[in-house]
Amino acid sequence: MGLNSLDFDVASRFNNGSVTQLNHDETPTETPANSVRRPVPSVAASTGTTLAIEVLGLRKSFGNQVVLDGINFSVAEGTVFALLGPNGSGKTTTVQILSTLLPADGGLVRVAGYDVARQPDPVRHTIGVTGQFSAVDNLLTGTENLLLIADLAHLDRTAGRRRTTELLERFDLVAAADKTAATYSGGMRRRLDLAMTLIAEPRIIFLDEPTTGLDPRSRHTTWKIVRELTAAGVTIFLTTQQLEEADQLADRVAVLDGGHIVAEGTPTELKRRVPGGRVELRFADPAALAAATEVLGRNGTKPDLNSLVMRVPTDGAVTSLRALLGRIEDCSLPVESVSVRMADLDDVFFALTGSADTVHDSPATTDGEGL
C-alpha cells in the first residue's frame, strides 16, 4: 500500500518543503507500475517547473469529422488549467484522451510523465476523473459506491472505511449515505461522483464541466473543493463553458475552438486582449436585429442571431454612449433593452470564437510565454 494513501491530509504528500517536482521515488507504487520503467520527469526548460500534463500536436477525428487538429498545451504541477470552449469544440474528447478512455490519432500526450498510449496503467494510478455524466453506481448506496472505489484502488479495508466516512462528511452526504444513488438529486450525485474521484487521493484530477447543471450554491461548493485541492498541491485540469468559472479557478486558460487552441494565457492576459467594455443591445426579433446591423454594422459590431443581442464596443465614456443612443433614436431602432458591460472573459470568448472571422492564432503568437 502507498505510504500516505491512508492519510487524507493531501498537503503532507505534496508540500513537503518547497518541492514542486514530481518525486517519482515517493510516488505510491502499489501496482504493476513497478514493472514499468520510471519515466524521466519532463521539465520545462525555461522555468524549471515540472509538468503534470504535456500535450503536443494532439489530433483526433471521428470519421471525417476533425475534432482536435493538432493542439498543444501543458499544465504545470499544482496548478489549475481550464479548457474553455463552446459545445462540441472537443473539450470532452480531450479529457477522454488524457484520461486513457480514448486513443489519440496522433501527437504526444504525457500525464505525470507517462505516455498515455504506451503506459496507461501508471497514468490511471495517478489520475482521478469526474466526467460530464455521472459515474456513480445507481443501485449502490453512497457508502457502497465509495467503498467499491476504495477496494478497486486497492486501499486496505480500514483505510477505505475511514476515507469513506471522511468524504461523506466533507461532501455533506452523511444523511444520504445509506440510500441508493438512484434516489439522489443531481447535486448530490455530482458530489458523490467527486468524492469517488478523490478517494484514492489522485495527484492529477480531470473535471469535465464539473458545475454544468448545478445550482449556484452547489457550484460554489465545487469551487471551494477545487481551491482546497489546489492548496494541497493537486493539479487540476477542468473544462468549462462558463467563463466566470475559468476566471475564478484557473491559473491558465486555453480557448478551444474548431479543433484549435485559439488563445492561451492567464485570465488577466486574455482579458487584456479585449480592451474596453461593450454595450449590449437586445432586440425583439431578427428583423429588428438586421435593421440595427445596417445602421451600426461597422466598428467591430457583432450581431448574435441566436440571442438577438448586438454587442457594440465602447470605451465606457459618457459622450460615446450618448452618441450611440442618439443614433439609435435617430434611426428609430426598436431596441428592447440596453446594458453596459465591462470587459470580461466573455469578450475574449466572443472575440475568438463567436463569429466566422475567428482568427485561428497559434498559441505561440497568442502569448509569448514559453510553455
Add this chain to the structure above:
Amino acid sequence: MSSVSYAVRDSTTMLRRDFRHSLRYPAMTISGMAVPIVFLLLFVGVFGNTLRAGIAATGSGVGSYTNYLTPGIIVMTAGAAAAATAVNVCTDMTEGIIARFRTMAITRTAVLTGQVLGSLIRTMVSGVLVVAVAAALGFRSTATPIEWVAAAGVFAMLTVALTWLTVAFGLVAKTPAGASSLSLLPEFLPFVSSTFVPAASMPAGVRWFAAHQPFTPIIETLRGLLIGTPIGDNAALTIAWCAAMTIVGYLWARSRYDRLPAR
C-alpha cells in the same frame, strides 16, 4: 501484491457489486430462475402423457417422462440465466460508472469476470431449485454421488461457457432490448435439441441440426450421468463445445470491452 492477486481482488470486488445488484434489482434473477421451472411444470403437467407415449414408442427406455425431461430442463436453466446476464451486462455498460472503471488501474476484465462469477452462483442456485421441483414431480435419479458431482461440473462448465458468450452479446448490443433478443439464442436453442423429445423422432433436416448442435451432447451427457442412459462420445463433445464457447465468448467480450466507446 502480484498482478494475479490484484486480478483476484478486483474480480471479488466486482462479484460483490454484482451480488448487491441482484439483491437490489432481483427481477432478472427471478425470471432467469422461473423460466425453466415453468417449462418443467408445463411439459410434465400438460404435455407429459402424450410425450411419454411418443418417447416410449421410440424405445429409448428411460422410464417416466420427468426422468427424460429433467436433464434437458437443467440445461435450459443455464440458457435462461445466461440470457439474463446479457441484459444485465448491456444495462450496466450504459452506466457512467463503467467509464470510471476504465480510467482506473483495475484488472481489465474484472468487471466482466465479476458478472460471470455472479451469474455462475445464481445459475447453480437455480439448478438446485429445478432439481428439487423435478424431484417433487417424480424425477428419480440413478446417479451415484460421484455422478452428481460430475453432473454439477458439466452444468458449471456450460454456465461459464454460455455466460461468457452472453456477456459478449451484452457488449455487442446497443440497448438492453437488443441484448434481450440476442440472448433468445441460448434460451431457445435447447428446444431444437433432445431436451423434450429424442432427436431421432424429428424430420430429417431438423434431426441433423438437433443432433449436431452443442446442446444435444451436453443434455445427453447429463442424462447419462443422472438417469444412466449411454453417454458414448457425448462427454468429449460436451467438453469441446464448452471450451470452445468459453474461449470465443471470453476473447470476444474482452475485445468488445476494450473497444467500448468512451461514453
